[in-house]
Amino acid sequence: MRSPGPKPTDSTTHSSANVLVIGADTRMMGQIREVLGTEAPLSAIATPFNEAMAVASKTRPDVVIAAFDTEVDEAIRIAQQLKAELPRAALVAVAHTADADRTRAAMRAGYDAYVVLPDGRDLLRQAVHDSMFSDAPKDDAGELITVWGAKGGVGATFVAVNLAAELSPVQRVCVLDMDVSMGDVAAMLNLYPRAGIKEVFKNLARLDERMLRRQMTIHPSMIHVLAQPKALEDRAEPSKDSVIKLLTTVAKSYHYVFLDSGSRVDEAAVTAATLAKRVLLVSTPDVLSVKNAWRRLQLLQRLGVDQHRISLVLNRVDHKHPLLTISDIEQNLGRKVDVTLSEDRVAGRAVNDGKLLREYDRHSQIARDFEAMTGLITEGKVTPEKKPSVSVFTSIFKMGG
Numbered sequence: 001m002r003s004p005g006p007k008p009t010d011s012t013t014h015s016s017a018n019v020l021v022i023g024a025d026t027r028m029m030g031q032i033r034e035v036l037g038t039e040a041p042l043s044a045i046a047t048p049f050n051e052a053m054a055v056a057s058k059t060r061p062d063v064v065i066a067a068f069d070t071e072v073d074e075a076i077r078i079a080q081q082l083k084a085e086l087p088r089a090a091l092v093a094v095a096h097t098a099d100a101d102r103t104r105a106a107m108r109a110g111y112d113a114y115v116v117l118p119d120g121r122d123l124l125r126q127a128v129h130d131s132m133f134s135d136a137p138k139d140d141a142g143e144l145i146t147v148w149g150a151k152g153g154v155g156a157t158f159v160a161v162n163l164a165a166e167l168s169p170v171q172r173v174c175v176l177d178m179d180v181s182m183g184d185v186a187a188m189l190n191l192y193p194r195a196g197i198k199e200v201f202k203n204l205a206r207l208d209e210r211m212l213r214r215q216m217t218i219h220p221s222m223i224h225v226l227a228q229p230k231a232l233e234d235r236a237e238p239s240k241d242s243v244i245k246l247l248t249t250v251a252k253s254y255h256y257v258f259l260d261s262g263s264r265v266d267e268a269a270v271t272a273a274t275l276a277k278r279v280l281l282v283s284t285p286d287v288l289s290v291k292n293a294w295r296r297l298q299l300l301q302r303l304g305v306d307q308h309r310i311s312l313v314l315n316r317v318d319h320k321h322p323l324l325t326i327s328d329i330e331q332n333l334g335r336k337v338d339v340t341l342s343e344d345r346v347a348g349r350a351v352n353d354g355k356l357l358r359e360y361d362r363h364s365q366i367a368r369d370f371e372a373m374t375g376l377i378t379e380g381k382v383t384p385e386k387k388p389s390v391s392v393f394t395s396i397f398k399m400g401g
């Protein structure tokens, strides 16, 4: 079992990237290898500048890291060639010393980032992450799916995270933690965010896709998480306008945006429900939960949310010893239950270990329930072949487990 306390080292990701390093000396190479670790298994020796284009054409890297130190002219020349040959690759210049003139020269040459090592190790790691978005389609807005609990503890976070995980191998998927009082998304994924929703709301006026992506924490499954702050005194109760601004920006960067709305009836949950393509109302099969599902359904109706956009998800269904039967529930709510998820102890164990169901036990009943539920979200639209961005994604960061 993992400990709920602070984590000694940062490990927001442990995946594998196709990275080419050019012109780095042994010391720099060592630093790069240390920074990228398992994200990009690299040999001990960098490719020399004069061999770089031949290697790049053959290996088609997604990220090219070039030393911008002693052979500056070479580094500038190679950037121009790489831009022509591999327009989608992210180019990162690395140096041992900070230098404003050189930074400008690197940017002019076409580098996406200038990183000084060892201080800029986070930047380097980030640059590798950002490269995933190099071919993100900009015109098609993603779908917002809000997950709202009928009451606390029914499994809203659990549903948001594990459903997102079904789509993340083949789509760009994020989970926004909008549950101000609980903020469990990062913990459920065993992530230790350095930034999150607090930073977004603090800098809302200049929010754009790039800024937003910097606040995301990336899970090895490729789910991007916008986390709640750790300390409750840092929480923000966003206004309707702030939520709208956040959601419209997020929708530009991801195919599917899952919102963990918690179970409160607050401005964020209500705004999200009215904007979302789909509202997953999560309830458990007990009287208090069903009663509060009913209250939320009434509210959604008054807010003008179309019934067809609402899916009632009944979680923790014990088929052998039901407290309330599905037909009891349907009768009480005056609508059908759209999805049932089984009561399964694998759920509690996976959550406690900070693991996804599919990582923990993909053959369990509950994992299979989630697999079956995916169709509700995609309506049969998602096939890996249909999404060209998929290959870029999965080749840069392979699944962690």
Ligand SMILES: Nc1ncnc2c1ncn2[C@@H]1O[C@H](COP(=O)(O)OP(=O)(O)O)[C@@H](O)[C@H]1O
Pocket: 149, 151, 152, 153, 154, 155, 156, 157, 158, 159, 182, 184, 262, 263, 315, 316, 317, 341, 342, 343, 344, 345, 347, 348, 349, 351, 366
């Ligand atoms: N289908 C299930 N079977 C067994 N336990 C479940 C199931 N779904 C959720 N749980 C348990 O319920 C707990 C609360 O889930 P969580 O997603 O945190 O609820 P919420 O976000 O609605 O407050 C989880 O820790 C998990 O152990």
Ligand SMILES: [Mg+2]
Pocket: 156, 157, 158, 179, 182, 183, 184, 262
């Ligand atoms: Mg929760």
